[in-house]
Every structure is written in structure tokens, then in C-alpha cells.
Amino acid sequence: MSNKICDLFEIQYPIIQGGMVWCGGWELASAVSNAGGLGLIGSGSMKPEILLEHIKKCKQATNKPFGVNIPLLRTNVEEIIKVIIDEGVKIVFTSAGNPMTWTPYLKSKGIKVAHVVANTKFAKKCIEAGVDAIVAEGFEAGGHNGREETTTMVLVPHVRNTVDIPLIAAGGIASGRAMLAAMALGADGVQIGSAFAVASESSAHEYFKQKIIDSKEGDTILTLKQLAPTRLIRNKFYESVQAAENRGASSEEMKQILGKGRSKLGIFDGNMDDGEIEIGQVSAMINSVKPAAKIISDIVSEYIKVKKELCSL
Secondary structure, three states, rough: OOOOHHHOOOOOOOEEEOOOOOOOHHHHHHHHHHOOEEEEEEEOOHHHHHHHHHHHHHHHHHOOEEEEEEEOOOHHHEEEEEEEEHHHOOEEEEEOOOOOOOHHHHHHOOOEEEEEEEEEEHHHHHHHHOOOOEEEEOOOEEOOOOOOOOOOHHHHHHHOOOOOEEEEEEEEOOOOOHHHHHHHHHOEEEEEHHHHHOOOOOOOOOOHHHHHHHOOOOEEEOOOOOOOOEEEEOOHHHHHHHHHHHEEEEEEEEHHHHHHHHHHHHHHHHOOOOOEEOOOHHHHOOOOOHHHHHHHHHHHHHHHHHHHHHHHO
16 A cells, blocks of 8 residues: 555555553554554653653564654643654654644754544644644544544545645544545544554553453443543443533533543453543444454455445445
8 A cells, every 4th residue: 555644654554553551552553563563652651761661672673664653742741742752753653732832843953744624614623734644533432532523424524625735634543444434524534542442452441441341332422521621431430420511510610530540440451440541432343353454454454345345336
């Protein structure tokens, strides 16, 4: 395969692994990169010294391109960026913040920058900031999400009609068929989270992975809308959030209910009752734990097969 995304990041397939907290460590990132995609280390759950360790180990595990995802709202973002620059990382995906803040600086250091958006307003800001690529993420995606609740099928062509730089579709994509659909909508590549969250190399707890495999259609829901909309699987924690929202709890009370380390509790520690179980709607289609290389090969094979079928119509 060869297109704008493959050329930009020097990868074999236009498949990017989501930089997921508590899932996206060096093992997953290097496995995805070795299989021809672009692996991302999720720095959102890492202190600078932990990120440094993951970058060094990723370098040892692959000679292929890989990157780091940075949620820009982090309080220690400057320290995180210093580690990335010092270690010579050449690709950064930013999210949860204004792309104008760090893109020019990162690009001045020779780093390729992609930014995640949920609307065309921020897609235009990305162009002004000078990003190299845009990730248009629909509200089907797991974890933190856009307030507009725009689906991938609506968002991608809307952004495509707004910008002409390389575009990556995200949210609800875990198969070759979905990847082909994203391309038909105007994307040049796809970013996949949920399927890789349960990969063999994911650092998520085995209880978390099994919960995803057991999930059914309708088991996820977008909640915590007063704070930051987050897609979760329904559990005891979700029920407490729902009860609080139903009685009109204030933002301060919701912050107290959320507490600290809630996503770690669910994803990394494996507490399926009291933790946040962040995952996308597409989790209902994920039925087994597979190595990242197998996930990618299955997606690519189905993409080629379905593309041929459509061309024969």
C-alpha cells in the first residue's frame, strides 16, 4: 500500500495505533510498527522518566518509525516534550488541547505532528498551526470524546471538505471493511484504538481485555459530559455517575465521584466494578485477544478482499 499517510510516516500500511493510556506502552507500539503500521506510545499515563524508559525500549524493539501521543492538557507537557525531543522521536500525535500551542515548536525540531479533532473548527486551527496530518475522531471512539457527538461517518467527509492535508479517520474502526469505508469517506488512513487495546502486547489488565471480549452491542455509553465526555462500558462506577447526573449533581460533585486514577483502576489494575472501562462502541465486534501483527494482517486482508468485491460491482 502507498498513499499520503504511508509516505508521510514512512510506513507500509496506513494504520495508526491509538496512543491509549494504560494500553499503549513500548511493547504494543513496537509490535504495531514491526507489523507495518505506526505504533504510538501513550504518554498520557506516564511520568517523564517512565516515558523515557518506554521510548528507549521501543527503539531497541523496532527499527521502524514510531511516535508518541501527547494529551496537551497535561500539567507536565513541557517535560514530556523535552523527553521526546532529547530522544529524537520524529512523530508526535497531539490531542486534548489547542494545536497552536506546541505544533510550531515541535515542527521546528524536525518532528511530524498530527492532531486529533472532533469538529471542523479545530481542523481549521490545525491548518493554521501547520500540522502535517489531522485525525478526525467520531464519537464512537472510546475514552475522552468530542462534545459534539458527531459520528465518524459524518465527521470524516465534513473535515475532508474543509482541509486538503493528509486525513486519518478514527472511531468505530476495527476491520478492513471499516477501513475501506473510511477511505471512501475521504480519509487517507485510519487510527485504531479498541482492537489494539486488547492485543496480546497491550499493557492493559487481562480482566479488562476479557471484559471487552465479553461486551455486546449497546454496552458502551458516553457519560461524564459535565467534565469531559468519556465512552465507558457500563459497570458499578458508571451507575454511580448516572445516578449523580440524574439528580443534577454539580461539576464539583462529579469530580469527587470521579476521583483520581479511575482509568488506571479499570484498565491497568483490572477493577471491573469501580474503575473506568474506557473502550469504543466497536468493542462488541472484538471477540479474541490477538497479537498486533495478526490484527493488522486481518485488517489488510479484509480491506483488499472487500475492495476487489466492490470494484467488481
